[in-house]
Each structure stands twice: as structure tokens, then as C-alpha cells.
Amino acid sequence: MSISRRRFLQGFGATAGSAALAACAGPSASDDARPGPTGASPAATGTTELARAEPGGSGADGTLVVITLAGGNDALNTVVPVSSDLYRSLRGPLALDPATTHDIGEGFGLHPALVRSKALWDGGQLAVVHGVGFDGLDRSHFHCMDVWQAAGTSFATGWIGRWLDTSGTDPLDAVVVGRGVPLLARGERRAAAVVPTGPFALPGDPNLRRRLTELVAVDGSRPPLSAAVARSTADLLAVVDTVSPVVADSTADGSDLTARLATVASLIEADLPTRVFATELSGFDTHAAQPAQHEALLAELDTALGAFLGRMGDRPVTVLVYSEFGRRVAPNASDGTDHGQAGTILLAGHVRGGHHGDPPPLDGLLEGDLATTVDYRSVYGGLLEGVLGVPATDVLDGAPAPLALI
Amino acid sequence: MPPTSTADEERRDVAHLLRRAGFGANAAAVDALVLDGYEAAVDAVCQPLTSTVADPGADAVALPVFDTAGYLATRDGTPAERRAANLQAGNEQRALVLWSIERMAGADHPLRDKLAFLWHDHFATSIEKVRIAELMYIQYRTLLDLGGGRFDDLVHAVARDPAMLIWLDGRESSATAPNENFSRELLELFTLGHQAAGAPSADDDHDDHGGAGEQGPSQPYTETDVAEGARALTGWTIDPGGAGGVLRPARFDSGTKRVLGTTGPLGLDEIVSITTSDPACAPHVVARLWSRLARPAGPQDEVVVELAERYASDLDTAALLRALFLHPEFRSDATRTGLVKTPVEYVVGIHRTLGIAPTAASLLVLHSLGQTPFAPPDVSGWTANEGWLSTASALMRLQFAVALDPGTALDQIRSSPPEDRPAAAARLLGVDAWGPATAEALQAVADDPRGLLTLALVAPEHVLN
Numbered sequence: 001m002s003i004s005r006r007r008f009l010q011g012f013g014a015t016a017g018s019a020a021l022a023a024c025a026g027p028s029a030s031d032d033a034r035p036g037p038t039g040a041s042p043a044a045t046g047t048t049e050l051a052r053a054e055p056g057g058s059g060a061d062g063t064l065v066v067i068t069l070a071g072g073n074d075a076l077n078t079v080v081p082v083s084s085d086l087y088r089s090l091r092g093p094l095a096l097d098p099a100t101t102h103d104i105g106e107g108f109g110l111h112p113a114l115v116r117s118k119a120l121w122d123g124g125q126l127a128v129v130h131g132v133g134f135d136g137l138d139r140s141h142f143h144c145m146d147v148w149q150a151a152g153t154s155f156a157t158g159w160i161g162r163w164l165d166t167s168g169t170d171p172l173d174a175v176v177v178g179r180g181v182p183l184l185a186r187g188e189r190r191a192a193a194v195v196p197t198g199p200f201a202l203p204g205d206p207n208l209r210r211r212l213t214e215l216v217a218v219d220g221s222r223p224p225l226s227a228a229v230a231r232s233t234a235d236l237l238a239v240v241d242t243v244s245p246v247v248a249d250s251t252a253d254g255s256d257l258t259a260r261l262a263t264v265a266s267l268i269e270a271d272l273p274t275r276v277f278a279t280e281l282s283g284f285d286t287h288a289a290q291p292a293q294h295e296a297l298l299a300e301l302d303t304a305l306g307a308f309l310g311r312m313g314d315r316p317v318t319v320l321v322y323s324e325f326g327r328r329v330a331p332n333a334s335d336g337t338d339h340g341q342a343g344t345i346l347l348a349g350h351v352r353g354g355h356h357g358d359p360p361p362l363d364g365l366l367e368g369d370l371a372t373t374v375d376y377r378s379v380y381g382g383l384l385e386g387v388l389g390v391p392a393t394d395v396l397d398g399a400p401a402p403l404a405l406i
Numbered sequence: 407m408p409p410t411s412t413a414d415e416e417r418r419d420v421a422h423l424l425r426r427a428g429f430g431a432n433a434a435a436v437d438a439l440v441l442d443g444y445e446a447a448v449d450a451v452c453q454p455l456t457s458t459v460a461d462p463g464a465d466a467v468a469l470p471v472f473d474t475a476g477y478l479a480t481r482d483g484t485p486a487e488r489r490a491a492n493l494q495a496g497n498e499q500r501a502l503v504l505w506s507i508e509r510m511a512g513a514d515h516p517l518r519d520k521l522a523f524l525w526h527d528h529f530a531t532s533i534e535k536v537r538i539a540e541l542m543y544i545q546y547r548t549l550l551d552l553g554g555g556r557f558d559d560l561v562h563a564v565a566r567d568p569a570m571l572i573w574l575d576g577r578e579s580s581a582t583a584p585n586e587n588f589s590r591e592l593l594e595l596f597t598l599g600h601q602a603a604g605a606p607s608a609d610d611d612h613d614d615h616g617g618a619g620e621q622g623p624s625q626p627y628t629e630t631d632v633a634e635g636a637r638a639l640t641g642w643t644i645d646p647g648g649a650g651g652v653l654r655p656a657r658f659d660s661g662t663k664r665v666l667g668t669t670g671p672l673g674l675d676e677i678v679s680i681t682t683s684d685p686a687c688a689p690h691v692v693a694r695l696w697s698r699l700a701r702p703a704g705p706q707d708e709v710v711v712e713l714a715e716r717y718a719s720d721l722d723t724a725a726l727l728r729a730l731f732l733h734p735e736f737r738s739d740a741t742r743t744g745l746v747k748t749p750v751e752y753v754v755g756i757h758r759t760l761g762i763a764p765t766a767a768s769l770l771v772l773h774s775l776g777q778t779p780f781a782p783p784d785v786s787g788w789t790a791n792e793g794w795l796s797t798a799s800a801l802m803r804l805q806f807a808v809a810l811d812p813g814t815a816l817d818q819i820r821s822s823p824p825e826d827r828p829a830a831a832a833r834l835l836g837v838d839a840w841g842p843a844t845a846e847a848l849q850a851v852a853d854d855p856r857g858l859l860t861l862a863l864v865a866p867e868h869v870l871n
Contacts, residue, residue, distance in 0.1 A: 070784070139590070139629070140600050142786050171797075179776040180789060181796050194796035196774070202801070203808040208860075211851055212804075215861050219843035222866060223743035226841070228795055229866035233804075236797040282783070287587040288575040334578030338586040367629065 060389035060406065062316035062350055065264060065277045065308075066160070066184065067257070068149075069301070071284030072141065073323035074294055074337055075344035076370065078114075079128050083107035086362040094290060094331045104128070106355055113299040116306025117348070124353035125309065127405060129345040131360040131373030137325055139339035141285070144324040149184035151377050151396060159380055160276050161187030162395045163388065171235045172242065174276040175267060177260045185278055192278065193239050197263045201244040212237060246270045257281045257304035265311045275388055284323060288334035309349050318387045318406065320379075321346040326370050329362070341369035345379055350387075352405055375400045382406065416440055418838050419737050420447045425871050426699050426745075427451045427731060428516030430755030431836035448731045454515035455554030455724040464513035470501035472540035481537075498539035499780065500769065506546065506779045507764045507772075510750070511757040521727070522549040523750060523779070524698055528691075529564050529596060530782035531573040541569040542780045544649050557691055557721035558682035561596060565678050566651030568644045574785065576651075577643045579636065581659035589635035589677075591785050597681040598626040599690035599705055626686035627666060634663040638672040688718035692726065699727075700736050701744025702791065709735045742838075746791045747871040749775035752803065756863065759835050760815040771806040775799055800864070807863035816855055824852040831862040840867055 081087045082098035084107065101109025102118035108128070110118055120126040137144055151159040164174055165187040174192035176185050185192035202208060216230040216237075246266050250259075260279045267274060281301060286293050305319065326343035342360050357374040364371060381392030381402025392402045420440045424431030428451070439447040454461065477494055480487040510519045526549055533542050545567050552560045564570055570588070571577040579585035594600045601624060641658025642651050653674070663672045668680050681687060689705035692714040696703050703710050713733065717726045735741060747755065749772050757764055772778050775794070782788055815834060822830040828840055828848035840848060844865045851857045862868060 138625075139632075140594055141784070142594075143600050176796070179774070179796070179798055180793050186792065191792075191796070194798035196798045200798075200801065203805055205808065205857075207851075207857065208804075208808075211847060211857065211861055212864075214847040214850060215844060215865060217843045217847070219841055221841050222843075223739075225743055225746060225791060226866040226870055228792060229746065229800075229869045230843075232795040232797060233800040233864065236800040236804075239797055240801070285587075285784075287585050288578045331583070332585045333580045333583035334575055334585045336575070336578075336585065339590065 060316075060386055062318055062387035062389075062406070063268060063275055063277070064383055064387045065261075065317060065319045065349075066279075067301070067319060067321045068182070068184075068278070068280045069284050069297075069321060069323035070145070070280055070282035071286070071323070072325045072327055072339055073284045073343060074286060074290065075323070075326035075342070076329060077294060078111050078298065078346075079104070079130070079344045080109050080111065081107055081359065081362065082109040084362055090329045090362060092331055093335065094337065104355075108355070108359075111295070111298050113295050114302045116302045117346070119306070120309065120348055121353065125349055125351065127347040127351040127353050128355055129347065129374055129379055129403070129405070130355065130357040131342045131370065132322070132345045132357065132376050132379060133325070133342035133372035133374075134376055135372070137341040137372065139325060139341070141324055141339070146183060148322065148324055148376060149182060151380055151399075153397060155183065157188050158182070158184035158186050159395055160185045160278065161191060163187075163276070163384065163390065164190040164192070166394050167390060168273070170273045171238045172272050172274050174278070175264075175274050177263045177277065177279045182278065182280070185276075192276070193235055193243075195243055195247065195263065195267070197259045198247070198250050199244075200240065200247050202240055209237060242272060243267070246272075257300050258307055261304045261308040265308055268312065268315065268317065286327070286336050287332065287338060288336040290331075290336040305348055312349065316350045316387075318350045318383065319346075319348040320383060321348070322376070328368055329365060329370065330368060341366060342372040343370075345376075347405055350406065356403060356405065374403075378403045379405065416444055419444050421836055421838060422737065422742055423447055423451060423731055425755070425836060427727075428513075428520055428758075429510055429751055430759040432759040433833040433836075436836070445732065448728060451515075451517050451731070452724060452728045454518055455521070455727070459515070461514050461518065464509045464515075464519060467505055467508045467512055470498060470505050470539070470543070472498055472543065474538055474540045477538065495537060495539065499533055502533075502539045502543055503769055503772075503779050504764060507750070507754060507757075507768060510754040511764055516758075517727070518550060518554065521553040521723070522546060524695065525549040525553050525560065526779070527698070527782065527787040528694055529570065530785050530787035531569050531780075532782055532784075533780045536569045536572045538569075541572070541649065545569040546780075554724040554727075555722070557687075557723055558678065560723075561678050561682050562675065564596070565592070565639075565674055566642060568649060568651055571642055571644055571651050576639060579640045579642075580657040581637070581640050584633075584636035584640050584659065586632055586636045589639050590632045592639075592677070592681060593627045593632060593635065595786055597690065598684055598686040599693070601625045626684065631665050634665045635677055637661070638663050638665060638677045639674055642674060682721065685718070688714040688721065692717055695726070696730060697790065698745075699730060701741045709733060743870060745871040746794045747869060748788065748790070748794060749777035750779065751871055752869070753806070755836070756810070760810075760812050762811065762813050762815070767806065767809060771802055774802045803864050803869065804860075807860045812856070812859055816859060819855040819858060825849070827852045827855065827858055828862075831858055835862060835868055837862075837865075837867045840865065
């Protein structure tokens with residue numbers, strides 16, 4: 001897949017990140033640590049020994065890239081407890097040979113396919129957060145994904161969407177590279193712009209822009225869904241001239257993560273106001289013939305991450321990689337694994353590298369699954385404060401204290 | 407009110423019915439049904455589901471040619487054979503997608519194809535994993551043939567359908583360590599539904615997931631039901647000689663299981679009967695169909711509960727659809743403005759109303775918008791409403807609208823005097839009326855019929871269903 005080349009941009013450098021985003025006094029998340037409906041399990045609230053983030057409003061001005069691994073990534077074979085005999089006996093035929101993994105200390109090794117990730121680890125650019133989940137991880141793809149993406153008291157909005165609602169007004173503040181807007185990027189008032197891989201430009205008719213602008217002019221008589229259609233076209237008109245030259249050389253069809261992250265890289269290099277990007281890699285529901293599939297998926301992730309962060313250099317870019325749940329520790333009969341509970345989060349780029357959180361004990365499984373030791377919202381909180389520079393409490397109501405991850 | 411208002415309302419209602427029970431509704435189609443009134447129109451739309459009445463328009467679409475044996479013989483062969491097999495699989499897949507779209511565009515009674523596609527969305531199976539186009543065709547044929555019948559008969563057929571056995575790994579599941587994939591989705595997605603424990607409540611008044619309201623209905627199944635169901639569903643594989651599922655007793659767990667309160671040496675047929683007769687099944691299925699045909703709703707919503715009460719007695723889907731279309735709520739303002747056209751509805755609707763045939767460009771826009779038939783994103787099917795709205799999808803619709811060749815349909819706009827052209831476009835596209843901003847924008851381009859058509863195609867009133 002060819003990586004889209006950056007086109008030199010004139011006139012787009014002026015739109016620096018909104019300084020308003022950094023305005024942020026406000027209470028620390030730790031003052032309000034009652035568990036919500038998606039609250040922490042007792043184990044998760046006991047992670048007091050974890051490093052805490054400074055109270056919100058650090059003035060951080062980083063860029064966050066969210067990668068959703070859809071289908072339930074097998075955390076246990078991603079960051080592997082290679083020194084554990086229990087791992088080998090419980091995993092049976094799916095246990096990875098420690099000698100093939102990449103040692104990251106504390107008894108863990110990265111999956112053999114994560115070659116570039118190991119280099120990131122060695123450079124202090126990779127963090128592993130063990131045992132991440134929530135109370136009520138019920139092994140349903142769709143419920144668990146909604147909880148991860150909403151991170152709130154309802155499924156009406158997502159956590160990035162609520163960040164959009166409380167910050168800035170530029171339609172490019174958050175960008176999804178793909179086709180539709182996932183729940184995580186939907187707010188009450190705003191949603192992320194969506195940019196496909198490949199060319200992104202209005203058809204040539206010179207009259208079209210003016211006509212479309214009139215067509216989707218504000219009209220109070222439109223019912224809500226009709227207004228939402230008009231807004232999506234209005235947002236298109238607002239962003240297309242900025243985005244079009246950036247991706248004009250892209251020929252990628254978007255079928256792989258490397259192409260999607262290359263589009264993200266081009267948009268970052270163009271110094272757009274965008275603070276959050278989101279994209280997805282799917283196929284992790286490995287109920288059968290897991291080893292080859294999982295290896296191919298992790299290789300795709302690893303290749304894409306390596307190329308992307310290599311291109312980003314010293315820019316303050318942080319990548320969040322998460323999945324809706326981890327998988328069952330014991331394999332099934334099909335050389336695969338069924339749905340499990342806690343998972344492992346990877347953070348790459350501008351992060352506090354190393355191990356975070358307590359690895360779930362293999363001799364203390366919860367219904368055959370890894371138990372949650374870290375509430376997922378404390379990871380989000382650490383990113384909101386450490387990357388986006390806003391108090392976690394602006395977005396996460398009643399979440400446990402943010403972790404110091406950046 | 408002018409004396410013609412009742413006739414106008416009837417016309418509006420019939421157009422709404424045709425859009426929801428099919429794909430698009432141009433003036434000629436409305437004319438053909440409006441004379442005998444709304445109830446007769448509902449009967450006319452639903453009747454083909456329960457009869458053997460021919461559908462010359464759909465049946466005229468030639469079946470794709472499949473060479474499954476050739477594909478299977480070469481897909482694991484030499485590099486050259488594998489390349490040829492991949493090429494063949496891609497060609498067969500495109501032919502299958504085009505066939506389904508051409509059927510929808512050409513059908514005289516589009517509800518049968520509409521319903522088959524809704525069931526495809528419900529029992530969402532993807533060729534990305536199944537690989538064999540003919541197996542996807544066989545599954546879709548089942549959805550076409552049984553879609554209007556009893557829901558439990560449909561589930562019995564789908565549970566042993568070869569594509570489904572591949573898609574959710576049923577063929578891999580044996581007594582020694584059952585695979586939970588099909589069992590979980592049978593309960594969670596296909597029959598009972600998932601009631602989110604501890605999720606949205608209180609301040610949530612925009613919840614489009616439906617059903618997760620403050621009443622907090624309890625989850626209709628447990629993890630034990632999933633695991634025990636998986637044991638009962640073991641042993642099914644694909645008959646190597648034919649195209650059906652077959653039980654291989656040596657791989658079946660013949661022991662006693664307990665699923666949803668029933669205990670015994672349960673197998674696939676018992677599990678399907680138990681789940682489809684569970685009280686949670688009818689509301690779950692009705693909520694799905696109501697959400698796709700009327701407006702988003704959950705299993706606890708009043709109208710769903712009301713329709714499900716009758717549906718539960720016989721699971722007769724044709725009767726359910728008739729009741730659904732006749733329900734007063736179906737014709738309410740909230741319902742009329744409650745759905746965004748899915749990409750398939752948008753594209754097929756344009757082909758039907760303009761009378762133009764699907765082309766490669768039609769498949770490309772479906773792919774770009776994210777709704778290629780036979781390739782849903784996952785087993786929960788496609789998104790809805792706001793999920794289809796984004797800067798990217800707005801651009802894809804616009805590019806399709808600009809590029810298509812409207813043929814002689816444009817004459818219906820061109821032949822009207824300029825001041826009537828926006829209304830002529832509304833009649834052509836089956837839109838009830840334009841709102842003030844749209845009407846003004848269309849009037850401003852009245853001297854350019856082709857430009858007017860482009861704007862009308864991407865106008866909010868036309869993007870809604």
C-alpha cells in the first residue's frame with residue numbers, strides 16, 4: 001500500500017490549535033471518584049498505588065490518535081506473561097513460545113509480530129496498561145464497545161464527542177479516518193469530521209459550492225434528523241477545501257491501517273487544528289484458527305504504528321490502542337478463544353513508557369477471564385489531561401482519578 | 407383546509423408506505439395505489455409475501471453464475487491457481503451484489519426483497535469470511551423465500567445454513583470444547599436481545615439504542631445459557647457434497663443441558679424452539695423491524711410491546727408487517743421524519759424513481775458509503791440514522807448525484823415551467839414536500855434542470871426516508 005505523500009501546504013499553517021482548549025482550572029477528577037453506572041469494580045478502585053496525573057488543566061497541547069481494535073483483541077497473547085507456567089498450562093496449544101516474544105521486563109514479552117513496537121518500547125515510546133476494563137464487562141461485543149466509546153451515563157454521546165461539545169468550534173477539531181462517525185466521536189452538539197482515505201474534493205462544477213451553501217442554510221423548520229443531514233453537508237463545505245490538498249495525492253483505498261494512519265499523518269503535518277483522530281482495525285474476533293489471524297492483525301497494527309510514529313518524529317502525538325474486551329484464557333476446540341473480560345491498552349508515541357497498572361493474576365481468574373484491575377476511564381482521564389490539556393471531569397462524570405500516562 | 411386535503415394526505419401516506427416498504431416512490435407508483443385508499447395499498451404491498459404471485463421484474467434478473475467446485479479445487483493450489491481463485495471469488499461476489507441490487511431496483515413487489523435485506527441485516531453474515539459467493543446466495547435465497555413466513559422457521563433454516571456455519575464458526579464447534587460464537591449471537595442478536603445492565607438511564611433522552619430505558623429490564627439470558635447453548639449447538643458441519651448443514655453425531659455433545667429453564671439432551675432444533683418461543687423474542691424482533699421500517703425504538707416501547715403481543719402468538723412476519731404499516735404511529739410525524747435512508751435505500755431508490763439501471767458506479771457508492779450487500783461490518787449488521795451521516799458520506803452522495811445519467815427522467819423536470827420545477831423534482835423523487843430553505847435553493851437553479859436534480863438528490867428531505 002503506498003503511503004500518501006505530503007503536499008506542501010501554503011496558507012494552512014496559520015490555523016494553530018485553539019488556545020482556548022488549554023483554559024482549564026477546575027476540580028481534580030480525584031475529588032469526585034464515586035463509581036458511576038459504568039463504575040469501577042472493587043479491584044479497580046483499589047489501584048491507589050498507580051501514579052496519578054496532576055490535576056487537570058496542564059496546558060498540554062498534544063494530539064491524540066485513537067485506534068479501536070474491533071472484535072475483542074486477545075490481550076493475553078499481545079502482551080504475554082511469558083514467565084508464567086500457569087500461562088502455558090492454561091493457554092495450552094495457543095500459548096506462545098517465550099523465546100519468540102520480545103522481552104519487555106517484569107515477566108512479559110510482546111507478541112512476535114510486534115517488532116516495531118519493541119523498538120518503540122526500547123525508546124521509551126510505548127506504554128502498556130494492564131488489566132483495563134470495567135464492572136459489567138459482559139462479553140457482548142456491542143454492549144462492551146458502546147461502554148468503551150460512551151464512557152458516560154448514557155449511550156447518547158461518546159467521550160471524544162463530549163470533549164468536542166466543551167471545547168472549540170472548528171469542524172476539524174476531531175477527525176475520523178474512515179466512513180462513518182463512531183459513537184466515541186459523537187457529541188450532543190457536534191461530531192467529528194470524517195475523511196476517507198483517497199481523494200476528498202468537491203466535484204468540479206464551479207456553481208456547486210454556492211448552491212449547496214444555500215441548500216443547507218440554517219432552516220429552523222427542519223426536523224432534527226433533517227437538520228443533521230444539512231449539518232453534515234455544511235461541515236463538508238467547511239472542511240473540504242482545507243483537507244482536499246492534503247490528501248490529494250493519496251491513492252490508498254483505506255483497506256489497511258497503514259493507509260489510514262498515513263492519512264492521519266498527512267493531516268497532522270498540515271498543521272490543521274485537529275487535536276483528536278480516530279480510526280479502526282477490525283477482525284479481532286478470533287473464535288477459530290486464531291494464531292495466523294491474530295499474528296496478521298498484530299503485524300498490520302505494528303507496521304502501521306511504526307511507520308506512523310517514525311513519520312511523526314518529535315511531534316507530541318499519543319496513540320491509544322484499545323479493544324472492547326480481552327478473550328477467554330482457555331482456548332476453545334477450534335484453535336480460537338471465546339469472549340473474555342479485561343484487556344490491555346497500548347499507548348505509543350508521546351507517553352510515559354513502561355508498565356502501568358497491575359497485571360490481572362492468572363491464579364485469580366474471574367469466570368475463566370482476566371479480571372479488571374484498572375478502570376478504563378482512568379486511562380481516558382490521563383489522556384484528556386496529559387494530551388488534550390482539559391480536566392477529565394469536563395468529559396468523564398464520576399470517573400476514578402486519571403492515571404499519569406504522559 | 408382545502409377540500410382536497412384528505413386526498414393529499416392519502417397520497418402522502420401512500421408515498422411514505424412505498425418508501426418504507428420498498429425503495430423510493432415516484433408519482434406513477436403512488437398513482438397506481440392511491441385510488442383505493444391507504445388500507446388497500448397496505449394489502450397490495452404485503453400480499454405478495456403470503457402468495458406465490460410472480461414478480462416478473464425481480465425474476466427477470468439473471469442469476470449470477472457460480473463455479474464453487476472450481477474455486478474450492480484451486481484456492482489452496484499453486485500461486486497461479488490461488489490468484490485465479492481470488493479473481494474468480496471477487497467476480498462472483500460483485501455479480502452477487504449486483505444481482506441483489508438489480509432485483510431491488512426491478513422488483514414489482516419490492517417488499518419481498520426489502521424484507522430479505524432487513525433479515526440479511528439482522529442475521530448479518532459477511533462474504534469477507536465466508537468467501538464462497540454461492541453460499542451467500544443460498545442464504546439470501548432462504549431469506550427471500552422464508553422471510554415473510556414464521557420467524558421460528560426462518561431461524562431453524564438460518565441456524566443450519568452453511569454460510570452461517572462458517573461465519574460464526576458453528577462448523578468448528580465440537581463436544582470437547584464448544585465454540586460460543588453462534589450460541590452467543592443467537593441469543594444476543596438473533597432472538598432475545600441484550601438488555602444493558604447498569605447502562606443508560608436518567609438524563610438520557612437521546613438514546614437511539616432504544617430499550618435501555620430507566621425501567622432497567624433484566625437481561626433475558628445468562629452466561630450459563632450461552633455456554634449450555636453452545637454445547638447443544640455442537641456437531642453441525644457443512645455437507646461436503648451439497649450445500650446444506652449436516653449433524654455429525656460423533657461431534658455432538660449429547661449430554662444434558664439447561665437453557666432458559668429447559669433441561670434435556672438439547673440440540674439445535676430445541677435451542678431454536680426455546681429461544682424463539684421465549685417472551686423476549688417477539689419484542690426484540692419487532693423492535694428491530696420497527697426501528698428499520700418506522701423509527702428507532704426499543705423492545706419496551708409502547709408500540710413495539712403492542713405489536714409484539716400479537717406477533718408472539720404465531721411469529722407470522724407477513725401479518726406483523728401488515729399490522730406495522732396499519733398502526734397509527736406508522737403515519738405519525740415522528741415516524742415520517744424518523745429515518746435516514748440507508749445507502750441501499752438511497753441508491754436503489756434513485757434507480758427506481760429515475761428508472762435507470764444499476765451500474766458499477768452504484769456498487770462503488772455503496773462501498774464508499776459502507777453498505778455493500780453481503781459484507782456487513784460485523785454480526786450486528788449495519789448502522790442506522792446518524793450513523794449514515796458524515797462529511798464523507800455527504801461527499802459520496804454528492805459525487806454519485808453529479809455523475810449519474812438521469813436519462814429521460816430529466817424531461818419530467820425540464821418540461822415543467824421553471825416555477826414548478828422544484829415540485830416536479832419532488833414528484834419524481836417521491837419526496838412529499840421541500841422545506842423553505844431547500845425550496846428556495848432549488849428555485850434559484852430552476853433554469854438548470856440537471857443542476858436542480860443534483861441538489862434535490864442531496865437535499866435533506868430526500869436523504870431522509
